Amino acid sequence: LGMAEVHLNEELECEMTASRLVYELDTTGELLVDLGSDQTSCHNPFSGGYYPVQLGFEEAKQLLSTNPGKFRTLVQESLKRHVAAINRLADKGMFFWDYGNAFLLEAQRAGADVQKRGANKTEFRYPSYVQHIMGDIFSLGFGPFRWVCTSGDPQDLATTDSIAMSVLEESIRQGVSTSVKQQYHDNIRWIREAGRHSLVVGSQARILYSDQRGRVSIAVAINRAISEGRIKAPVVLSRDHHDVSGTDSPYRETSNIYDGSAFCADMAVQNFVGDAFRGATWVALHNGGGVGWGEVINGGFGLVLDGSKEAEERAKMMLSWDVSNGVARRCWSGNDYAYEMICQTMKENAALKVTLPHKVVDENILEQALKH
Ligand SMILES: NC(=O)c1ccc[n+]([C@@H]2O[C@H](COP(=O)([O-])OP(=O)(O)OC[C@H]3O[C@@H](n4cnc5c(N)ncnc54)[C@H](O)[C@@H]3O)[C@@H](O)[C@H]2O)c1
Structure with missing residues (x-):
């Protein structure tokens, strides 16, 4: 997705199988992304699971060992930039989802704009693949x-x-x-x-x-x-x-x-x-x-x-x-x-006894309960 910010021209052929991106030429001549996800190791972002875009690989490795605090700050800045690119593409129609690698969680902690409008802090504007793709x-x-x-x-x-x-x-x-x-x-x-x-x-x-x-x-x-x-x-x-x-x-x-x-x-x-x-x-x-x-x-x-x-x-x-x-x-x-x-x-299995829930038939009751 680092590439997503780049305006690719019509001749460029994209082969990004690993990042699961599908490119399409839109009417403006830009190659935009239809589907997007991120598979960096964001469950461990500050110890080498996510490399900040500002540095080359060797430089980043060195900083990680000499100044982990600075490395962390760069990762968080990088995540914010990463999400800004995703948001721009999503505004143009890309479908983005979280791969289950804590990407949205870490991006949120870094201060990136991933929260769902008007929702509480635990809801993101993009779904996890479990919510949206696997079909429960x-x-x-x-x-x-x-x-x-x-x-x-x-x-x-x-x-x-x-x-x-x-x-x-x-x-x-x-x-x-x-x-x-x-x-x-x-x-x-x-x-x-x-x-x-x-x-x-x-x-x-x-x-x-x-x-x-x-x-x-x-x-x-x-x-x-x-x-x-x-x-x-x-x-x-x-x-x-x-x-x-x-x-x-x-x-x-x-x-x-x-x-x-x-x-x-x-x-x-x-x-x-x-x-x-x-x-x-x-x-x-x-x-x-x-x-x-x-x-x-x-x-x-x-x-x-x-x-x-x-x-x-x-x-x-x-x-x-x-x-x-x-x-x-x-x-x-x-x-x-x-x-x-x-x-x-x-x-x-007659031996299995599970208490069944009673569904709320009138959703207004929930609204009322939340108000009180
Ligand atoms: N959904 C699932 O069931 C599922 C399954 C397996 C793994 N995961 C999660 O997915 C994540 C990735 O797992 P993995 O085994 O592929 O890890 P991995 O460490 O092998 O791969 C992560 C890749 O991200 C690249 N990378 C790091 N920073 C980057 C950046 N800023 N821009 C672009 N690329 C960058 C690394 O070079 C590396 O190739 C982990 O957090 C893991 O827990 C989820």
């Missing part, structure tokens, strides 16, 4: 479920891919809602083609976006394959932080929670404790990943499937909690998909 799939319980084949054998990974694909296809045959079906179709396509793309560079591991039902069914089927010897060694289940339940992060994972609770850490903590009691092999509760220390709490887990009956029970209990905890919370905060999904999950 977390409320449907979808997130990056993943597993690692401890045998390290690519053949085991191929077997798990094929198991996951059959499980999702079978779920569609048994019937899923329209919103879930679309996600399943995308995920089936991904898992069918994943092996062919040779993406594995280390551990034989796979990520597959899935909902609660999919995660539990895949885990049970993989566990069975281990017990039958079709997979040679245990498989470890986990997921990303960027998921339904594990992370409280008002500038990323929980940025589309609008009832004020996005600024609490309860969900991640309950996720961590609940997973621990329901059979996770290990759990972790930590702070700061991706958006900066003090801005996020993450709960994570690992669960070893060893082919035993106990492992199957643990997977059923723990994965259900790991997803439903967050869906329930998103339901209470008024996210519609989450309401739909938690009702559906209660139908499928």
